Amino acid sequence: MTTSLPSPSDTQARELARYNMIEQQIRPWDVLDPRVLELLSQVRREDFVPEAHHALAFVDMEVPLLGGTEEALASGRCMLAPRVEARMLQDVDPRPYEKVLEVGAGSGHMAALLGKLSLKVTTLEIEPALAAMARDNLVRAGIGNAEVREADGSRGLPGEGPFDVIVLSGSVAEVPHALMEQLSQGGRLMAIVGEAPMMRATLITRTGPSSFSTTQRWDTVAPRLRNFPEHSRFRF
Structure with missing residues (x-):
């Protein structure tokens, strides 16, 4: 069985779509870190998108x-x-010597980006089919410092911390304190916190043995991560 190679025109169309994604969607959202912008041009987002949805790889959704x-x-x-x-990648600012935990591997794309900027990434995925997809995608992309584990990420990995960076690739009603406790001194946790239609991108930094600082950077809405606690809808 032979596999057809993309034509020059297909390749040019993808590169133009990638360029437009960066210049028209990402840069206007105050993503200006040269490391991040260069990385987005190098890591092929379309390789982490299911074939049935390749047309959506560079769409703002x-x-x-x-x-x-x-x-x-x-x-x-x-x-x-x-x-x-x-924007999450820029705000959490991973460094080449840092150890990263991601919750919500999905297709592995964020783990690939984190892996390019850090020492080691462990990414947790509760859905078996997605864990397998992420693992395969990362291998094909040549990302050798990102490990995918099929696991419930709501508790993190308490026995393997501390982590310098924790990224929640989805939204939560609130960040569990148990996850914050897995940060190293000076470590950062990035999450999208709140309820639709208003959620806030939230950066939590560990400033001491039992102290944390929190900044809310920008507004967005994102799908929920599974098994994280929700606020009660009842009020008394």
Whole structure:
């Protein structure tokens, strides 16, 4: 069986779409770190998108990974929009000597970006099919310092911390204190926190043995990560 190679015109179209994604979606969202912008031009986002949704690889929206669009968004089985991933990556600012934990591997795209900027990434995925997808995608992309584990990420990895960077690739009602406790001194946790239609990108930094500082950077909406606690909808 032979595999057809993309034509020069197909390659040019993808590169133009990638350029437009960076210049028209990502840079206007105040993503100006040269490391991040260069990385987004190097790591092929389309290689982490299911074949059925390749046309959505560079579109300003979440990309379904399993099931139909509505089902994927409702269950969190999707990639975050390009500008959201890029801004989270810039704000959490991983460094080449740092150890990273990601919750919500999805297709492995964020783990690939984190892996390019850090020493080691462990990414947790509760959905078996997505864990397998992420693992395969990372191998094909040649990312050798990112490990995918099929696991419930709501508790993190308490026995393997501390971590210099923790990224929650999805939204939560609130960040569990147990995850914050897995940060190293000076470590940062990036999450999208709140309830639709208003969520805030939140950066938590460990400033001492039992102290943390929190800044809320920008507004967005993202699908929920599974098994994280929700606020009660009842009020007394």
